[in-house]
Amino acid sequence: MKSAYDIVIIGSGAGGGTAAEYLSRFKDKGVSILLLDSGSYRTKEFFNQKEKDMTSMYYKRGGFLSKNLSVGVAAANTVGGSTAVYTGVSFRPPSSVLKEWRDDFGLSFLTDDYANSRLNEIEEQINVHELPESWDNENNSLFKKGADALGIPTKRLKINVKGCQQQGFCNIGCTSGGKQSTLEVQVPKALNNGIDFIYNAEVSYLEENKVNFKVKPAVLNTEPNKVSEGDYSISAKVIVLAAGVLNSPAILMRSLKHLNLQKDALGRYVTLHPALNVNGVQPEKIKNYRGFPKTYYIDAFSESNGYYLETSFYYPGITAKNNPGFGADHQKVMKDYNKMMSILILTHDKAEKHNRITVDKNGNPVLEYTVNPAVKASLVDALKKSVQLFFAAGCEYAVIPGSTKALLYPSDLDNLDELITDKSLSFAKSPLSSAHPQGGLRMSADETGAVDINGKLKGSKSIYVADACLFPTSVHVNPYETVMLLARYVSEQILSENFN
Amino acid sequence: MDTSFKKNLIAIAEVVLPDIQTDAKLKEDFWNNFSYFFNDLDADSSGKLKLLTGVIAKLSWVYNVKSFNKLNVVSREHYLKKISDFPVSKITAGFTGLRNLIMVSYYSMNNTWDDINYDGPIVQREIK
Numbered sequence: 001m002k003s004a005y006d007i008v009i010i011g012s013g014a015g016g017g018t019a020a021e022y023l024s025r026f027k028d029k030g031v032s033i034l035l036l037d038s039g040s041y042r043t044k045e046f047f048n049q050k051e052k053d054m055t056s057m058y059y060k061r062g063g064f065l066s067k068n069l070s071v072g073v074a075a076a077n078t079v080g081g082s083t084a085v086y087t088g089v090s091f092r093p094p095s096s097v098l099k100e101w102r103d104d105f106g107l108s109f110l111t112d113d114y115a116n117s118r119l120n121e122i123e124e125q126i127n128v129h130e131l132p133e134s135w136d137n138e139n140n141s142l143f144k145k146g147a148d149a150l151g152i153p154t155k156r157l158k159i160n161v162k163g164c165q166q167q168g169f170c171n172i173g174c175t176s177g178g179k180q181s182t183l184e185v186q187v188p189k190a191l192n193n194g195i196d197f198i199y200n201a202e203v204s205y206l207e208e209n210k211v212n213f214k215v216k217p218a219v220l221n222t223e224p225n226k227v228s229e230g231d232y233s234i235s236a237k238v239i240v241l242a243a244g245v246l247n248s249p250a251i252l253m254r255s256l257k258h259l260n261l262q263k264d265a266l267g268r269y270v271t272l273h274p275a276l277n278v279n280g281v282q283p284e285k286i287k288n289y290r291g292f293p294k295t296y297y298i299d300a301f302s303e304s305n306g307y308y309l310e311t312s313f314y315y316p317g318i319t320a321k322n323n324p325g326f327g328a329d330h331q332k333v334m335k336d337y338n339k340m341m342s343i344l345i346l347t348h349d350k351a352e353k354h355n356r357i358t359v360d361k362n363g364n365p366v367l368e369y370t371v372n373p374a375v376k377a378s379l380v381d382a383l384k385k386s387v388q389l390f391f392a393a394g395c396e397y398a399v400i401p402g403s404t405k406a407l408l409y410p411s412d413l414d415n416l417d418e419l420i421t422d423k424s425l426s427f428a429k430s431p432l433s434s435a436h437p438q439g440g441l442r443m444s445a446d447e448t449g450a451v452d453i454n455g456k457l458k459g460s461k462s463i464y465v466a467d468a469c470l471f472p473t474s475v476h477v478n479p480y481e482t483v484m485l486l487a488r489y490v491s492e493q494i495l496s497e498n499f500n
Numbered sequence: 501m502d503t504s505f506k507k508n509l510i511a512i513a514e515v516v517l518p519d520i521q522t523d524a525k526l527k528e529d530f531w532n533n534f535s536y537f538f539n540d541l542d543a544d545s546s547g548k549l550k551l552l553t554g555v556i557a558k559l560s561w562v563y564n565v566k567s568f569n570k571l572n573v574v575s576r577e578h579y580l581k582k583i584s585d586f587p588v589s590k591i592t593a594g595f596t597g598l599r600n601l602i603m604v605s606y607y608s609m610n611n612t613w614d615d616i617n618y619d620g621p622i623v624q625r626e627i628k
């Protein structure tokens with residue numbers, strides 16, 4: 001490690017990994033790059049599909065809750081960031097969202113042509129494609145069967161895998177490296193191109209042209225540290241902040257003494273795609289825990305009711321947590337784990353100023369988030385649709401958060417409007433979850449933006465942002481491709497503004 | 501961990517997971533796994549969960565005129581249903597958090613998987 005670099009990138013996830021790989025292509029310009037990540041370097045050999053061991057790679061073990069305890073946010077703290085645990089569901093940002101971002105926030109560069117040209121390249125690099133139907137496990141075929149019976153159109157998801165062994169649980173690390181995360185693709189390519197990389201390196205605060213961080217001990221069974229533990233301060237011509245929605249704003253808030261930033265714009269307009277995962281139980285074994293968990297989705301209610309339905313499945317502890325209630329009924333349901341089919345409800349939430357990241361007295365991120373009544377209405381509708389789909393797919397019973405009855409049977413179908421209501425759905429009893437936090441350092445030409453339309457932090461000479469924080473509003477679809485697109489754009493601006 | 505926390509926590513877990521009521525080994529394994537996750541929480545979260553467990557035990561005197569640990573399982577279940585519907589949302593949400601940790605601790609143990617008909621991971625790797 002040197003004491004000064006041209007570029008220091010903070011975070012190796014979707015944003016930071018993409019920026020590192022792209023910028024590393026220009027080593028012939030003599031650009032020196034250091035990549036830092038607070039996570040340990042866990043390679044595919046470390047992963048074992050056991051949630052007890054693998055949840056250690058999540059920030060706060062996956063138990064990061066909003067201040068009012070109504071939403072839990074999952075984000076990874078490991079090399080590869082959340083791409084090491086994502087499912088790889090691959091969506092381009094919808095044209096309507098790009099138009100909104102151009103028209104309302106001044107992101108004039110984000111034309112369909114620009115997005116498509118960069119995403120063609122990115123998708124090729126990480127092998128985005130539709131999976132063959134032969135890969136569908138029964139959860140996926142039953143989801144389609146149920147939707148067909150109800151006359152609801154389904155679509156096939158695109159996924160970025162290569163040599164997937166269909167072990168079941170993408171969200172606790174891919175044991176074969178089949179998932180084309182930044183851990184598998186962009187970070188190794190950037191290392192190959194000669195960048196320096198320090199993991200277990202937690203950035204505490206930034207100054208203009210200076211990154212301050214602490215190298216912590218390596219976790220057991222992960223790659224050993226290449227530099228000694230302790231505090232470091234490294235100079236950089238350009239700093240690229242890509243520590244994710246929970247941590248990028250927090251790093252800046254810890255840096256306020258040293259930087260002259262527009263305080264009021266920091267941490268604001270966070271959106272989450274608030275989600276619920278629901279289960280229905282089939283009469284026969286379906287072993288949803290093997291095979292690829294996601295191949296179908298429904299967007300028919302996106303415009304009208306504000307949500308997507310996607311197939312999904314989770315490991316036993318999280319499934320138990322997602323099923324409402326406790327005691328004998330709950331235990332009975334868990335004994336049917338190998339008959340469960342599962343739906344993930346993803347709602348679209350509005351970007352609201354009061355939903356924000358702030359920090360506690362120790363500088364750790366705190367999420368202030370209130371669920372908008374429109375999101376609650378979407379959830380109630382989506383829960384009822386899911387129940388209908390479960391029974392149309394032949395389920396014997398369903399376990400639904402927010403239902404006044406612990407277990408729902410086909411005979412309950414006529415009474416769903418009374419059984420699942422705005423009032424019966426309590427987020428204190430059934431908290432929402434989010435794996436798609438977005439915003440917090442909005443990219444916008446207007447005063448609501450913390451970042452300008454070239455990706456530079458307003459009020460700073462040397463700091464750029466290149467992660468999901470940039471989203472001006474919710475992108476509506478699973479977000480990683482959009483994160484990579486924006487990180488790529490910001491990287492192009494960094495080169496042309498600083499190294500031409 | 502202090503003994504009153506362990507006692508109260510297990511009294512709660514016996515209601516959440518009835519199977520541990522009659523299987524001493526399963527109960528001990530559960531406690532060990534719970535402790536593993538609990539000790540990994542940040543000080544703020546573990547402090548709040550400890551406090552909540554204490555509050556649940558204390559409120560038992562108000563609702564049941566009896567110590568929480570002395571209630572039989574049926575009364576404990578009845579009482580915990582009240583707690584999970586408590587009008588103060590911080591208590592309800594806190595109880596949900598505790599319930600979630602209990603569930604994750606239990607169902608992430610290999611020795612519960614047979615019972616739920618889960619074959620376990622295909623890869624066989626231990627993290628030491």
Ligand SMILES: Cc1cc2nc3c(=O)[nH]c(=O)nc-3n(C[C@H](O)[C@H](O)[C@H](O)COP(=O)(O)OP(=O)(O)OC[C@H]3O[C@@H](n4cnc5c(N)ncnc54)[C@H](O)[C@@H]3O)c2cc1C
Nearest residue numbers: 011013014015038081082087088089203467468478479480
């Ligand atoms: C379980 C799960 C499933 C998902 N599935 C999908 C999916 O199927 N499709 C999809 O589109 N999206 C999915 N996502 C979302 C997607 O992974 C994220 O939107 C995306 O990775 C965000 O990119 P990012 O760069 O903003 O943050 P991240 O990818 O989270 O990267 C942030 C990085 O910063 C590091 N960091 C944090 N703090 C510091 C610090 N102080 N110092 C140094 N480094 C720091 C972290 O360790 C991490 O590596 C999923 C997410 C999760 C959690």
